[in-house]
Amino acid sequence: MNEIRATGPARASSGVKREGPSEFTGLAQIIRDSGLLRRRYGYYWAKLIAAPVVLGLCLTAFVWIGDTWWQMFTAAVLGIVLTQIAFLGHDAAHRQIFVSGKWNDWACLVIGDLLVGMSYGWWQHKHTRHHANPNKLGADPDIELPVIVVTAEAAAVPRPAVISWLRSHQGLFFFPILLLEGISLHASGVRRVFVREHLNRRWVEIGFIGIRLIGYGVLVFFVLSPGVAVAFLAVQLGVFGFYMGASFAPNHKGMPIVPRDMTLDFLHRQVTMSRNIRGSRVLDTVMGGLNYQIEHHLFPSMPRPHLRAAAPMIAAYCREHDIPYTQTGLFTSYAIIVRYINRVGLGERDVFTCPLVDQRRHLTAGG
Incomplete structure (x- = not known):
């Protein structure tokens, strides 16, 4: 369900907020105050x-x-x-x-x-x-x-x-x-x-x-x-x-593709194009922390063992600011990837269109 919400064209009419870099500044302050950027x-x-x-x-x-x-x-x-x-x-x-x-x-x-x-x-x-x-x-x-x-x-x-x-x-x-x-x-x-x-x-x-x-x-x-x-x-x-x-x-394959001429603020650019993989601490070890791709892209220098603690905080922040935060299971992500690249290979032009692109087109048409 999370996957469809984050990547489907229906997301275009939900009114994604675009408040600029101040949104990330607020999130960065929360993460710094939590101590999750300290070295391990x-x-x-x-x-x-x-x-x-x-x-x-x-x-x-x-x-x-x-x-x-x-x-x-x-x-x-x-x-x-x-x-x-x-x-x-x-x-x-x-x-x-x-x-x-x-x-x-x-x-x-x-x-x-x-x-x-x-x-x-x-x-x-x-x-x-x-x-x-x-x-x-x-x-x-x-x-x-x-x-x-x-x-x-x-x-x-x-x-x-x-x-x-x-x-x-x-x-x-x-x-x-x-x-x-x-x-x-x-x-x-x-x-x-x-x-x-x-x-x-x-x-x-x-x-x-x-x-x-x-x-x-x-x-x-x-x-x-x-x-x-x-x-x-x-x-x-x-x-x-x-x-x-x-x-x-699983990190980005099958997620929205951003056009060459489109510019997004840092928070939307990193969160909307990334996918997290749900799982236990065993999966964290198996995937080397790459299953927390959203957190990693937002805070690349955050030590791997802190990513799990940061995930619910960042997910909550994204919900408050109406930013799509995608999570799915490992095998579900593989199924999405296979379906996506098959659609691309067949020449379909609308594969997982970026929701922010859809919104921009919607607003332009309405104006």
């Missing part, structure tokens, strides 16, 4: 210490088990562990761990480049643009996907018959394609590190990524026979990519 050093230091220890234990077990097809289970576990470590890097990139920007940067370099094998500089550039304008055409790189189309604008570009057929059925392929996300993340980061000379700490990233990717590959092929090694890497990267994609996809 104990929580994060425990994770920073645990990350290399757990990864080291996984690699030790890998060497001890040896050349056997049972290593596919090790590969799956390693994919999960690396995703959880990547979530920690996400927190550091948003300055959630330390006050010092330099400390957060170096934490990201070690976590992202050295442990996970993803370029921090590439990801930071891409993710910063996404946070500034979520779901906005021409501004958010996360809606400019190479395979799946999530906007009517991209779907309208003429394609060969085979591509058109695939896109009209793209909902069926969405989750299988996520198995390739791990390869894509590594490849995109490596490409940017070697091509963009102006990247901050470029040589540090090249060194860390080189140690991680080359060293890891040598270890895998040293311990396993070639066939088993290739299968091991495929399973590990597949689990890593699927887990990452399945955690990030």
